Amino acid sequence: MIPKIIHYCWFGGKPKSELANNCIATWKKYLPDYQFMEWNEETFDVNINPFVKGAFEKKDWVFVADYARVWAINKYGGINLDTDMEVRKSLNEVLDSRCICGFEMIRKPFSAFFGAEANHPFVNDMQVFYDQQDEYKLVISTETFNKFLIEKYGAKPNLDEIQHLKEGITLYPSNYFSANIPVNFVVHHYEGNWIKEHKHFYSQFVNSYSIVKQFVENKNAKETIKHLIHHHKIYTPDQILDQIPLTYIVEYVKNKLLKRLKLKK
Template sequence: MIPKLIHYCWFGPQPLPAATRQYIASWRQFLPDYQIQLWNEHNFDYQANAYTRSAYAAGKYAFVADVCRIQALYQHGGIYLDTDVQMIASFDPFLHHHCFTGFEQGMNPYTRELTCNPQAGVMGCEAGSILMQDIWQQYQNLEFNPQQLITINQLFKQIYQKHGIILNDQRQEIPGYVCVYPSDYFMAKNAYTHELNRTANTVCIHHYDGTWLNDSKGINQLKRRILNTLRTTLGARNSQKLIALLKRKNR
């Protein structure tokens, strides 16, 4: 059984935003008998691993959290949540798994086709999970390069492909390894368009707030979201025409 233990990470000098505190309040509301464990610089030794040491020195705290979540789950078991995840139901029906996670949906900005990808913002396991061990081993051999960042989702994708898990947003299970649920269970919001797909299956919603970004990166993320919305609404070619027209008018 997966223990009733929620892990979350917060590294760096910035305080928890008000929105994050509201999301954590939803955890307490729907998971009242779960222990909640915060991981940060004071209880996670980021200096012990070359990858996290370099990531922390570069101020890339989200990449420190990527490793921290894997270590916490492998050592203690429980459920990891990103700080912008809102609970709307309980995880109790999933605690029988050895390990569970889910897909997330995105969109190709040029073809406007929906995409399906691994995610690491909501996942749970028993201590000693083989999947978490596999991901942890990847980080032991990975060099942190700020110019060529490799996300934790990319590592999950490599592992999934190795084990024959198909990125099709359908429930798939490898007994004793992982059960991967469709996106509407844990990732009911599209990662690219932010369109909500809440269903009777939905347990939580990942809002993709990017709370770990600094101000300049937050502005850049907002720009990307605006461009994504234009591409989704107008199509790639028409959105580029509109952007070019706006640039000419602002000269």
């Protein structure tokens, strides 16, 4: 079982942003009986290995935090929350597994949200990956950890749904811990420096994927869309169609017209 500990990182010494403070406030609101452990220059050894030491010297705080959060969960157990993650409801119901991860979107079974009991094999694999780096270099760790989940623990990357993997890992779909939709536990606002000028696009991309996924999985999707447009007036047809690349729309309309013309002959 995963202990009620939230690990988060704040390196660099600057005051927390308004978004970070607002997100942390949601943690305390929905997780009142959890322990919160902040990892920073004073609480974490920034010379622990060459990767972390190099990242710290270059002031690449995101990559210092990448290791610190893995190290902390491997040692103490608990859940990682980035300071741009907003909690929407209690996490108690997902603590029964030995380890939890969540899809960011299809084919990406590992996201920034994860948790585990202390000394879990998957988290240990992540820590060893960093410890084996003999110098600091830019690595997008999620790609490596996606590979671990798929090749070693049995994740099926094309099934964005709940999966029970080896070593007691529960993998949750993207509508649990990433997208900004009403039914989820955590919203990731993607303020991280690693995506910088593309952060708003990436956030919209993840959210659009989740919205489309819900419609595709809904047997009454066509009626649902009509209801949202005509009765609730939440979206306009243009707003919904804007989420789909124009080339797909043109190809779809062309095929529909050709099909109707064939039926008339």
